Amino acid sequence: MQSFVLEEAQEQNGRRQALLLLIVAAFVLTNAAALSLAVDGALRWSHVWAPLVWLGLVGVAHGVLHRFKPRRDPFIFPLAALLTGWGLVLIDRLAANFLARQVIWLVLGTAVLLAITTLPHNLRLLRRYRYTWLSGGLLLLAATLIFGVNPSGYGAALWLPVPFIGQVYFQPSELLKLLLIIFLASYFDEREAMLAASKQNGWAGILSYLAPLLLMWGFCIVLLVWQRDLGAATLFFIVFLALLYMATGDIRFVLAGSGLMLLAGIFAYFAFDLVALRVNAWWNPWPDAADRAFQIVQSLYALAAGGILGQGVGQGFPIYIPVVHSDFIFAAIAEEWGLVGSLSTVLIFVLLAYRGLRLALMARRPFQRYLAAGITILISAQALLIMSGVTKLLPLTGVTLPLISYGGSSMLINSAMIGLLLYMSGAVEEIGQ
């Protein structure tokens, strides 16, 4: 009887995900068709092929998940699929020459997602060899100091060329984000009991508890700052503080960390021209609208032009924003889909955050709890940082909008993180409701 109820619940779970995916597919394909009509006046293969590949990948992934993870959260994958599908339409709209490359990364990302979701014992491997994983990531990041390039030909050299493929680059800091979360989750998991004891010894005890952690984390920050990848450094800080708060329950860590972050920001303002430029452009962009604040001002124009209902896909002018297909893709959404579209994007990330943290809440093992929370906080913080930058709520930090923006490494690692969430959601006893 219990088995029958469970099977029924799993079927219902599958139907729910299938229904959500149908809605998502209708949205993506309709927008792809609308884009084709708006740009070429007819349905053209060049605008449809990528969404069709996406549809195929989503179909395969749904089948595999249904087969191997029947008890997975039914919302996480459709939300991620919506972001990637919408992202493809946007990249076709904004930088069509990058579309094929993004599709390849999406194929790889989906393969990684399914591999993580279906392969057994993967969490145990991650947890056990945390120092190895993180050290590997740090080595890769350190390699960018010597071999690093920037595919666009200018700016920070954060990418490594992928050997034997040519014109394909990987950004180690993206991998490092995931590895650091795994490290933190594993560390907090293993040392929770020690924390309780160290608390009794006052600050000295807590410092001894945190010392290895701070050392590894500090390495990451130093390397990232060295590489001028300040967006990733900020993300690391936020995730670290969030997990530290989860582990210690002590708000003083958060306050102290926030104070440190502020001090670091002030230091960076005076130490790095890029930071000073971004802060000045954020504080008052209008006097320098044609020059150094051009990007943020164009972004604000895009938001204003979009209004409530937007200009319609392919009918706005988001291409005035430099690097719109990467850092400023959210502004393009606001211009062409309006406030309705931009708020929907916010809502998608809110739902993703809710499902991710709910997963953390329901996880039976601390490692899974920290991992789910860390991944969720990372995705949410990254989305928040770039959305806040685009809307002039915070200075720009130069990170991508997860799963939407153009960026191969980002797509691959975000897919892996979604895969981990799905894996963990499939392992909890309750069906996600």
Added chain:
Amino acid sequence: MKPEVPPGKISQLLRVVLLAFLAVAVSLLFWSVIRAPAILARDDNPRRVEAELRIQRGLIFDRDDVVLAENRLENGRSLRQYPLPAASPVVGYYSLRHGTAGIEESYDRPLRGDSDRAWQSQMADLLHKPQIGSNVRLTLDAGLQAQADSLLDDLAGAVLLLRLDPAANGGEIGQILALASHPGFDPNRLDETFDDLSADELAPLLNRVTQGQYQPGLALQPFILAAALDQEIISLDDPVAHANRPVILHGVATYCATLPPTEATWQDVLTHRCPGPMQDLAGKLDLTQVFTDFGLSQAPQLPLNTETAVSPPPANPALAMIGQDTLIVTPLQVGVAWAALAANGRLPELQIVNALQNNRGNWVSSAPETGTDTAVSAAAAQRVRQALPAADNTQAFSTLVLSGPGGSTNAWFLGLVPAEQPEYVVVVVVENSGDLAEVERIGGDLLTAVIPR
């Protein structure tokens, strides 16, 4: 047993995340809705240019629907083209960089398709309807405009050709058939030549017909004599002593244009364009009133930029009688005064726009409202016209006018056709010309061109 993370901590994290997303949502609302109008209105917003380029501006036609301004679509953008550059003094130009002029300026809203109804604009915007402007039909005749332009050739000056059209209420409409100004500009090449045009001493961007400021000189003679006749101060048959007496202007003695008979009359004064006897009328005629009656002291109502010098009352009545005092006129004003004489004293309202096409494709007439103001009586007007020399059913009055202390002269030609019942009037000014034959050729050719019509 390891201590577990209290669920409250994750919930608190969730609340922080939700609050942060809420802040983003509020920021979106602020920029997309509340601040949007102010942001979008900024001059450095490139979307304004793009939106402008998407507007399918209305076409401008001549009276026979010959296209004078049209659009060429290029990559979804609408580029303005002018098939007849010679019409630029009327049609003007539309440039994203330099704005608008002429009819493009005065009829900008209908040409752009701007709606006066806010809800219509909102609905069109919501439905992403392309903004399509209304077509405008002018009274201009493309053939005559081209001919007027070509007759001026490389001379600096102005040509105005009007067709008189009696209105139902007894008023008169003066439809502009040709309005040429030289040197001019090619509106198709405005963006690339604008700086040179602006710096050019000959002011090619100036519309000499509507904005050119000229000393009228003896071009005023027909009007002053008509007023004197009307007020019975003189009769054209009255004898005039010493008609060819000299008038000293800036140290130069000025005589009649042609030698009058020894026993001359006021008709001879007009026919031979004698300045001396005109000064005898000083003090007998209220010149300020005469100038007002003939529309010489106010700007004609026309949807083109017109300039009218605010002339002080005559300082030297003797000089004022020969148009060498304070009064400065545009050829357009002289055209109105000349048309009043041709229309038996009725002061005409000028018309340059014939009709506007509404969104259902129907043409709606734009005839001006006419008054019944008269400059002089019909009898006085007819008497002056009869006194003018006639040839080939046309009547003309031409004179050289001292244009300043330097001794340079402008040549004026006032003509009308047919002589019996004038329907067309022409005014020509050629700057720095001492050759009346030149201006008479231009005016005469234009009048010849309209006679068969």
